[in-house]
Amino acid sequence: xxxVFTLIVIAFQLTTSIAQEKNIETQAVTIENFITFIVxxxxxxxxxxxxxxxxxxxxxxxxxxxxxxxxxIILKQAFKLLSKRLFExxxxxxxTYSGFNGVALKQVSPTDLKKVLFTINNLKSSxxxxxxxxxxxxxxxxxxxxxxxxxxxxxxxxxxxVSSSISTQTVAATNKSAKNKSGVVLITxxxxxxxxxxxxxx
Numbered sequence: 001x002x003x004v005f006t007l008i009v010i011a012f013q014l015t016t017s018i019a020q021e022k023n024i025e026t027q028a029v030t031i032e033n034f035i036t037f038i039v040x041x042x043x044x045x046x047x048x049x050x051x052x053x054x055x056x057x058x059x060x061x062x063x064x065x066x067x068x069x070x071x072x073i074i075l076k077q078a079f080k081l082l083s084k085r086l087f088e089x090x091x092x093x094x095x096t097y098s099g100f101n102g103v104a105l106k107q108v109s110p111t112d113l114k115k116v117l118f119t120i121n122n123l124k125s126s127x128x129x130x131x132x133x134x135x136x137x138x139x140x141x142x143x144x145x146x147x148x149x150x151x152x153x154x155x156x157x158x159x160x161x162v163s164s165s166i167s168t169q170t171v172a173a174t175n176k177s178a179k180n181k182s183g184v185v186l187i188t189x190x191x192x193x194x195x196x197x198x199x200x201x202x
Contacts, residue, residue: 024142028156031061031071034078037155042085053150054090055107059138061159064099066124068161075120075157079110086110091150094119095141097134098162102127107145 029037045051060067060075067075082092094105094116104126105119119126131137135156142154 023152024139024146025151025153026156027153028158031074031157031159031161034074034157035081038078038081038085042082044085045087053147054086054092054110055145055147055150055152056091057093057095057138057142057145057154058157059095059097059134059154060104060123060157061098061162062096062100062123063159063162067120067159071159071161072120076117079116079120080113083110083113083116091145091147092116093141093145094123095134095138096123096127097138098159100124100127101131101134101137102129103137103141 027037027041042054079092086092088109088111090110091107092105092110093103093107095101095103104123105116108115110116138154138156142152146152
């Protein structure tokens with residue numbers, strides 16, 4: 001349990017550090033609560049609104065092959081809703097992690113629904129290059145596409161339908177990484193954080 005709390009503290013400390021350096025906000029939500037998350041975090045904009053522009057990187061947890069039909073339906077409804085709450089000059093990106101890792105959709109306007117929905121329907125085939133760590137990829141992508149004129153956000157969409165577990169080897173590897181690469185700890189701890197919280201609650 002002590003190790004669990006240590007990992008959580010490390011994750012939040014390092015996330016805060018990056019947020020201060022690049023001003024990138026990090027949020028997390030489960031896929032079944034994604035529509036509610038959109039409603040609560042992105043209000044309807046008026047034509048002459050002076051609201052801050054958005055640059056959002058969505059990081060979706062996926063199984064090895066593709067999303068389940070129910071998950072696709074939720075994502076499509078959520079992004080349709082988002083398209084009505086953001087402007088054409090806002091940007092969204094979609095990155096996958098867990099089952100397969102890669103950039104499924106590079107920066108596009110949230111109003112480009114045809115492209116967004118096609119990507120959700122064809123997540124795996126939309127990834128041109130697969131990576132070893134989708135979480136690491138997502139934060140590097142967010143830093144590379146950082147725009148000082150917008151609100152930059154990384155939204156982790158956790159999918160309980162994707163089987164995942166915390167092994168002793170994973171925790172040990174995380175602790176070992178802490179001595180060498182703080183960035184690795186950040187990515188590993190963030191990817192484990194939802195599961196760690198679930199362990200504590202249970």
